[in-house]
Amino acid sequence: MAQPDILNLDQDYTQKYGFHDDIQPVFQTERGLTRRVVEAISHQKNEPKWMREFRLQAYEIFMRKPMPAWGPDLSRLDFDEIVYYIKPTDRQGRSWDEVPDDIKRTFDRLGIPEWERKFLAGVGAQYDSEVVYHNLAKQWEEKGVIFVDTDTAVREYPDLVQEYFGTVIPPTDNKFAALNSAVWSGGSFVYVPKGVKVELPLQAYFRVNTAELGQFERTIIIVDEGAEMHYIEGCTAPTYSTDSFHSGVIEIVVKKGARSRYTTIQNWSHNMYNLVTQRAVVHGDAYHEWLDGNLGSKLTMKYPSSYLIEPGARSEIMSIAFASTGQHQDTGGKLILAAPHTSGTIVSKSISKGQGRASYRGLVKVYEGAKHARVNVECDALLINPESRTDTYPYIEIEEDTAHVGHEATVSKLNDEQIFYLQSRGLKEDEAAALIVRGFIEPIAKELPLEYAVELNRLIELEMEGSVG
Amino acid sequence: MQATSTLSRDLVLEVSQKLQEPRWLLEKRLAAWEAFARLPYPTLKTEEWRYTNLSKVPLEGLALELPTGQKLSRQDLPAQVRSRLEQAELSGVAVFVGADLVYLELPEELQAQGVVLTSIAQALQTHEAPIQNALFRTVGWNEKLQAYNAALFTHGAFLFVPKGVEFDAPIGVFNYLEGGRLSIGRTLIVAEPNSKAVYIEEYVSPTPVHEGVNLSVSELVLAQGAQLRHSHVQTLALGFYHFHRTRALLARDARLNDLTATFGGTLARTETQSELAGPGADSEMLGLYFAHGEQHLDHYTLQHHAEHHTKSDLLYKGAVKDRAHTVYSGLIKLEEAAQKADAYQSNRNLLLSSEARVDSIPQLEIAANEVRCTHGSTTAPVDEMQLFYLMSRGVPKHVAQQVLVKAHLYDVLTRIPLLPLREHIERIIEEKVRL
Numbered sequence: 017m018a019q020p021d022i023l024n025l026d027q028d029y030t031q032k033y034g035f036h037d038d039i040q041p042v043f044q045t046e047r048g049l050t051r052r053v054v055e056a057i058s059h060q061k062n063e064p065k066w067m068r069e070f071r072l073q074a075y076e077i078f079m080r081k082p083m084p085a086w087g088p089d090l091s092r093l094d095f096d097e098i099v100y101y102i103k104p105t106d107r108q109g110r111s112w113d114e115v116p117d118d119i120k121r122t123f124d125r126l127g128i129p130e131w132e133r134k135f136l137a138g139v140g141a142q143y144d145s146e147v148v149y150h151n152l153a154k155q156w157e158e159k160g161v162i163f164v165d166t167d168t169a170v171r172e173y174p175d176l177v178q179e180y181f182g183t184v185i186p187p188t189d190n191k192f193a194a195l196n197s198a199v200w201s202g203g204s205f206v207y208v209p210k211g212v213k214v215e216l217p218l219q220a221y222f223r224v225n226t227a228e229l230g231q232f233e234r235t236i237i238i239v240d241e242g243a244e245m246h247y248i249e250g251c252t253a254p255t256y257s258t259d260s261f262h263s264g265v266i267e268i269v270v271k272k273g274a275r276s277r278y279t280t281i282q283n284w285s286h287n288m289y290n291l292v293t294q295r296a297v298v299h300g301d302a303y304h305e306w307l308d309g310n311l312g313s314k315l316t317m318k319y320p321s322s323y324l325i326e327p328g329a330r331s332e333i334m335s336i337a338f339a340s341t342g343q344h345q346d347t348g349g350k351l352i353l354a355a356p357h358t359s360g361t362i363v364s365k366s367i368s369k370g371q372g373r374a375s376y377r378g379l380v381k382v383y384e385g386a387k388h389a390r391v392n393v394e395c396d397a398l399l400i401n402p403e404s405r406t407d408t409y410p411y412i413e414i415e416e417d418t419a420h421v422g423h424e425a426t427v428s429k430l431n432d433e434q435i436f437y438l439q440s441r442g443l444k445e446d447e448a449a450a451l452i453v454r455g456f457i458e459p460i461a462k463e464l465p466l467e468y469a470v471e472l473n474r475l476i477e478l479e480m481e482g483s484v485g
Numbered sequence: 486m487q488a489t490s491t492l493s494r495d496l497v498l499e500v501s502q503k504l505q506e507p508r509w510l511l512e513k514r515l516a517a518w519e520a521f522a523r524l525p526y527p528t529l530k531t532e533e534w535r536y537t538n539l540s541k542v543p544l545e546g547l548a549l550e551l552p553t554g555q556k557l558s559r560q561d562l563p564a565q566v567r568s569r570l571e572q573a574e575l576s577g578v579a580v581f582v583g584a585d586l587v588y589l590e591l592p593e594e595l596q597a598q599g600v601v602l603t604s605i606a607q608a609l610q611t612h613e614a615p616i617q618n619a620l621f622r623t624v625g626w627n628e629k630l631q632a633y634n635a636a637l638f639t640h641g642a643f644l645f646v647p648k649g650v651e652f653d654a655p656i657g658v659f660n661y662l663e664g665g666r667l668s669i670g671r672t673l674i675v676a677e678p679n680s681k682a683v684y685i686e687e688y689v690s691p692t693p694v695h696e697g698v699n700l701s702v703s704e705l706v707l708a709q710g711a712q713l714r715h716s717h718v719q720t721l722a723l724g725f726y727h728f729h730r731t732r733a734l735l736a737r738d739a740r741l742n743d744l745t746a747t748f749g750g751t752l753a754r755t756e757t758q759s760e761l762a763g764p765g766a767d768s769e770m771l772g773l774y775f776a777h778g779e780q781h782l783d784h785y786t787l788q789h790h791a792e793h794h795t796k797s798d799l800l801y802k803g804a805v806k807d808r809a810h811t812v813y814s815g816l817i818k819l820e821e822a823a824q825k826a827d828a829y830q831s832n833r834n835l836l837l838s839s840e841a842r843v844d845s846i847p848q849l850e851i852a853a854n855e856v857r858c859t860h861g862s863t864t865a866p867v868d869e870m871q872l873f874y875l876m877s878r879g880v881p882k883h884v885a886q887q888v889l890v891k892a893h894l895y896d897v898l899t900r901i902p903l904l905p906l907r908e909h910i911e912r913i914i915e916e917k918v919r920l
Contacts, residue, residue: 086532384839399854403821408849412862417836420865427851427858 029255033126034285036225036254037118041144043103047228048096051075054198057101061167061201064174074187074197081191087377088315088346093289098230098261100199102144108165109149119143126252128221131467136248137216138163142233143223145201156214162207163218166234169205176207180236184267184295193293196232196265203233203264208243208274217246217279217465222262224253224288230261237267239274239302248279248468252312255285259314262288268296270304270329277305278320281468283475284312286342292318300326300355307463308335310345311475319377321350324358324386331360334460336472338479339372339404348378348409353419356387364395365457368404369479375407376425384415395425398456400449400480450480492545494518497636503551504606504639509617517626517635524629536812536844537754537783542726544633547698550583550666551639552606557587565689566659573685574905576654577602582661583668584639595652601645602656605673608643615645619675619706623732623760630728634669634702641671641701644684646711651681655714655903658686660701664694664724672703676711676739683714685906688729688749692722703731707739709763714742716906717757720913721749723778730756735795737763744901745801747774747782748913758787761795761826772801773897773910775917776809776841786815788830790823793853799830802897804890806837814846817860823853830860835867835893837886887918 043060045053054075058068083090109115112129123129123141132139138152140163147165156163162173169177187197204220224231239245253260262284270276276296284290290313296304306320322331333349351360366374376395397406408425430449438448453476454461461469497518501511526544527534557580562570566580577595579602580588586604595602601612609616626632642658662668676682688699699721707713713733721727727750733741745757759768768788776782782805788797797817805811817828834843845862867889875885894914898907 085530387839397849397851399851399856402824402854403852404854406849406851408847408860410847410862412843412845412864414834414836414843414845414864415839415841417839417841417866419836420863422861422863422865423845423847424861425847425849425859427849427856429854429856 029285033252033283034255035125037122039104039118039225041102041104042106044099045101047099049098049100049199053100057199057201060101060103063170066178067170070182071198074194077187078191078194078198081194083191087317088344093259093261097228099226099228100230100232101201102226102229103146104143104225105146105148108147110151112149115149119148122223122225123149123221126221126223131219135216135465135467136219137214138218140165140204140220141223142202142220144225144229145231147202159212160209161212161214162205164205166203166205166236167201173205177205177236180238180267180269184269184297185265185293190293192263192291193265196234196263196293199230200232200234200265203235205235206237206245206247208239208245210240211242213244214246217248219248219250222249222251224260224262227256228258228260230263233264235264235266237276237278238269239271239276241272242274244275246277246279248281248465251282251284253285253288256287258287260288262290262292264292266292266294268304270296270298270302272300272302274302277307279307279464279468281309281472282312282316286312286314288313290316290318294318294320295323296321296331297323297325298329298331301328303330305331306333306335306349307460308333308347309472310335310337310347314342315344315346317346319348319350321352322360323352324355324360326355327357329355329358333360333362334463335364336457336460337366337374338476339366339368339374340479341370341372344373344375346375346377348376350379351391352381353386353389353391354383356385358386359390361391362393363460365460366406367398367400367453367456368406369400371403373405373407375409377409379411379413380421380423381413382416382419382421386416387418389416389419391421393423396456397425397427398453399427399429446480450477453480496549500551500637500639506606507609507613513621514636517632520626521629521632521636524632526629533785533814537752537781542752543696543698547665547667547696549637549639550668552584555582555585555587557582559588562588563661563691565691566661569657569659569687569909572905572909573657574654575657576652577656579603579642579658580661581640581659581670583663583666586640598650599647600650600652601643603643605641605643605671608645612643612645615675616643616673619704620673622706623704623734624702624730630700631702631730634671634700638669638671638702641673644674644682646676646680646682648677649679653683655683655685655906658684660686660688662688662690662697662699662721662725664690664697664722667698667700670701672701674703674705674713674715676707676713678708679710681712683903685716685718688719688721688727690722690725694722694724696724698726699728701729703729705731705733705741707733707735707741709736710738711736712740716744716746717755718746718910719749719753719755723751725750727753727755730758732758732760733768734760734762735766735768738765739763740766741768743769744771744773745784746910747784748917750780752781754783754785756785758789759797760789760791761797762791764792764794766792766795768797770797770799771897771900773894774803774811775894775914776803776805776811777807777917777920778809779807780809782809783812788815788817788828790819790826790828792822793824793826795823796827797829800897801831802833802894804835804837804894805841805843808838808840810842812844814848816848816850817858819851819853819856819858821852824855826853827857832862833893834864835890836864837867837890890918891915
């Protein structure tokens with residue numbers, strides 16, 4: 017087994033992801049959220065009237081909506097301390113050479129250009145509020161695939177954007193969806209035409225550089241009939257003593273017979289509030305998969321949802337959460353079955369270490385008329401230390417007598433016997449623990465593209481360093 | 486029967502005076518009254534109540550039933566109670582009609598050993614100390630309905646089982662409600678160290694009735710090594726709104742076997758909670774419910790492990806047909822001190838009509854790591870293979886369906902060693918399955 021060469025995770029994070037650049041933004045709004053800030057963002061982007069009005073309406077909804085009455089403590093999230101929009105540069109590159117040097121250096125250090133060459137069909141890179149790089153391999157472009165940042169899409173594909181924007185997740189959905197709708201910037205717009213199968217993943221990389229910044233990307237993905245695509249997002253930020261805030265909205269439409277997969281590897285620094293709304297509408301015989309990895313952030317609240325609205329729609333949600341001291345991962349998934357012969361599964365694995373807290377929160381809803389719906393939910397939690405915490409909050413609502421719905425959860429600690437066995441074979445205790453944890457998440461990790469699986473395993477290994485014994 | 490309609494602090498004074506209660510109890514009632522006046526009613530926005538709507542329940546619309554001093558002989562008891570008495574093989578009996586303890590019977594040998602069975606009001610004359618020590622200890626007044634009960638309970642049974650005293654034949658306490666009123670009762674069971682007792686509380690009524698509200702609480706206080714088998718069987722007529730909380734406090738090595746069986750009422754919300762407060766404490770919590778017509782049956786459970794080496798095992802099974810709605814929500818809560826705890830929670834629902842609805846929310850909150858904790862929930866229709874098998878043997882479909890529903894529910898009953906009670910519940914299920 018490879019020896020982890022770095023002894024302390026925070027040190028590693030600082031080296032690998034936690035650095036920051038002293039860039040001079042070309043524009044930023046004042047601290048706090050007002051109508052003027054929303055107008056300034058829209059003005060800066062030179063947006064059409066409908067979008068400006070959409071933002072202002074969403075702002076009103078945001079101001080009206082109360083904070084969620086359930087779940088983790090959000091009382092220390094101060095909306096007045098946040099900068100809602102920072103434009104790091106004036107131009108966006110289609111080749112890395114066009115990206116300003118200091119920003120390019122960031123993505124070089126994160127290894128994005130190298131990965132793009134190796135195994136991706138397209139890459140978008142967002143730095144603070146704006147997308148600084150976006151490129152799609154030519155072969156896909158020729159087939160009519162659209163992969164641009166959402167701001168560009170508003171300008172270049174107004175009809176398509178207007179048809180879908182805010183339809184899967186309207187601003188009224190929840191307070192943070194309203195906030196995102198008011199101040200969104202960046203994110204990806206993906207359209208895969210009928211029957212086109214994009215074989216390599218598309219990736220978006222989200223980087224927050226500035227302290228006390230809010231990043232609000234808006235991603236819209238439309239996978240047309242019979243098409244296929246896989247989208248990956250990754251996230252990191254420098255470690256600051258003050259909190260930052262990320263609140264994305266991801267809307268996905270999977271049309272008849274299409275297949276799509278959305279993978280998140282979230283490794284925000286431990287000062288990030290990460291409150292994301294992700295939802296897919298899945299049409300007849302289509303299939304959508306959420307692969308959700310939550311390793312970083314101070315607090316994450318994220319429950320990827322699939323709405324199965326036509327017969328034969330299927331969805332799978334797989335999630336891994338890792339919570340160490342100072343972290344609360346409140347994650348899970350929702351499956352809404354609203355048509356006959358729809359089905360889905362949720363598999364959730366969480367690991368709590370130190371004083372970390374991992375909570376599974378989920379909903380399975382079978383509407384009347386969704387005949388022969390089938391859902392299975394499995395949640396496994398692993399607790400490493402005596403002060404580690406885990407919770408399970410599954411909501412199951414069934415209105416249909418032909419539905420088969422099952423939920424099962426287990427909580428366990430690292431197995432002493434397994435550790436002892438591995439030690440008797442010459443492994444050190446924390447190596448043994450890391451190996452067992454890797455085995456625990458294996459069913460989900462194996463679904464990741466190889467490079468990500470390697471990265472995930474390495475992160476787990478580091479997290480497990482010195483955690484037992 | 487006497488009744489009074491407006492809720493007020495004066496009513497609290499009146500109830501306490503009528504029952505000739507000691508000063509300390511009146512003070513507690515008044516503190517509870519303050520809380521009641523301050524607290525809002527739960528709404529659908531209250532997380533624990535999100536599936537049960539109280540807005541149409543006449544919680545303050547009916548007159549509170551007050552004691553009148555009525556007594557009845559065994560043969561004058563209501564027919565429903567008499568037929569239960571003939572069948573139930575009980576060792577002791579207490580019957581409440583409305584707010585009056587009308588009938589009481591406890592064998593000589595239990596009395597000789599110091600076992601007490603009477604109303605709380607009566608027992609205060611002879612056993613004030615254990616009552617003062619235990620009353621409100623498990624259910625206080627920090628929530629609206631509990632504060633309502635604490636301030637205004639008018640009647641209820643008290644069972645005291647002295648140290649080391651054991652008995653296996655159940656004591657049966659019947660609450661007979663005639664409807665049209667608000668009934669507030671409170672049960673207190675004090676089981677001293679290494680005692681062993683069996684207790685069945687039943688809520689029964691004539692049928693049909695006028696709209697009625699029952700607001701009851703059962704406090705079970707189990708000292709070290711005490712064993713209690715407790716059953717709550719609710720077969721009230723349609724028209725009743727039944728709100729009940731049972732909460733047990735288990736000291737070291739104490740053991741509770743609880744059964745909550747709910748069949749009646751227009752709307753019932755039944756809560757069963759165990760607090761495992763000493764190592765070796767063990768709580769078995771069984772639940773059974775069957776809803777038909779427009780019934781709304783809601784169960785809430787709590788397995789609260791406050792200490793290490795504690796064990797809880799919960800199984801709630803339900804069936805729902807017609808346009809009925811059942812809710813099960815339950816929480817396993819393991820404190821940091823609850824190392825080596827073993828907790829299990831299972832909810833199984835059978836859906837028998839496309840207009841019926843089931844909500845199931847089994848929850849875990851775990852703050853210790855050396856634990857075994859598992860839960861599961863399933864909701865499904867009758868198994869088609871099993872149905873097919875029975876039909877292939879010549880059983881008509883509707884009969885086969887009934888057989889399978891019964892099998893689903895009887896499964897819980899097989900874990901109860903009280904044969905007469907099992908037979909009684911099987912009969913209720915049998916009747917309900919044909920409705």
